[in-house]
Amino acid sequence: MDFKLSDEQRAFQEIARVFARKKMTPFAAKWDEELIFPVDAMQEAAKLGFAGIYCREDQGGSGLSRLDATIIFEELAAACPSTAAYISIHNMASWMIDCFGTPNQRARWLPGLCSMQLMASYCLSEPDSGSDAASLKTSAVQDGEDYVINGSKAFISGAATSDLYICMVRTGDAGPGGISCIVVEKGSSGLHFGKNEKKLGWHSQPTAAVIFENCRVPITNLIGSEGEGFKIAMMGLDGGRLNIGACSIGGARAAMTAAKEHILLRKQFGKPLAEFQGLQFKFADMATELEAARLMIRRAATELDADTLDSTMHCAMAKRFSTDIAFDVCNRALQLHGGYGYLRDFPIERILRDLRVHQILEGTNEIMRVIIARHLLEGNA
Secondary structure (H helix, E strand, O other): OOOOOOHHHHHHHHHHHHHHHHHOHHHHHHHHHHOOOOHHHHHHHHHOOOOOOOOOHHHOOOOOOHHHHHHHHHHHHOOOHHHHHHHHHHHHHHHHHHHHOOHHHHHHHHHHHHHOOOOEEEEOOEOOEOOOHHHOOOEEEEEOOEEEEEEEEEEEEOOOOOOEEEEEEEOOOOOHHHEEEEEEEOOOOOEEEOOOOOOOOOOOOOEEEEEEEEEEEEHHHEEOOOOOHHHHHHHHHHHHHHHHHHHHHHHHHHHHHHHHHHHHHOEEOOEEHHHOHHHHHHHHHHHHHHHHHHHHHHHHHHHHHHOOOOHHHHHHHHHHHHHHHHHHHHHHHHHHHHHHHHOOOOOHHHHHHHHHHHHOOOOOHHHHHHHHHHHHHOOOO
């Protein structure tokens, strides 16, 4: 197994790193403080190919791999985990249309999505069905040439701002086989939004409920066939879990860099903090664990690119491990700052707040353990 990045991967890694350093890092604190959704910055990222990373090239995608995507998201998240995470969600939604949409649907929506002239949200979770996604209740009933949708979705990133909502709805019986995937466009009759949620982190992207009250959507907006929605959702989440794990690693890496600078400069008892062996050991453990998390993410991405039988399990393992480790590394980086780490003058507290939700979304880390255990105990690995 070759652990080295190819020349092409190093090239777009550097492009992403330079973009993040120039266009995201200087503004991330302001976006967080003032709750700014940085559309202009994300559209600039899209010009570099970062809005349709693993979409096909014929409609504006970059045609890269899932491994390539994790490299890019780590770099973007080192500047602003919150903004990088929204771009990740947008990529997942775009991929669903690219992979399962008809030629007309791809031609209609993907050019706008890949340029981020159209913004996308992914709508799966509901007030009464979070981890138990297969029990969702939002219904879509065919009425002539339309579906009429009723229900609501919770915790939707980009709600009220996004142009397209990739929604998992119930068109059939109870259980996963009755779920379908439908695109709801902003401005559709009967589409409403709740208030913006007041969150611990992820302040650079709005989050709200998406509410459907006799919302009429053309049947031509169905992605795939009726009953395929749950499969589409779960396949999308495999990649989403890798992306969010990579975002966690990027954020934790930035926290470690800040901690390194602090302990090299900060003196106590007559010498820099970096000369205390106890802190050296702590820093070494942080670096080791973060590297292990990165390797797990890249191994899982390689499995997903190869479409192996174990790829879903590896994605769950990598997401669980990387998001837990990255939050812990960030927390220890804050501790190395002492009281300064608790202040908004330093980036650590913002990164810590942003990374915490990564242990919850794209499937909680408890659900990741369920997926892993089920796969192992059923004898598939």
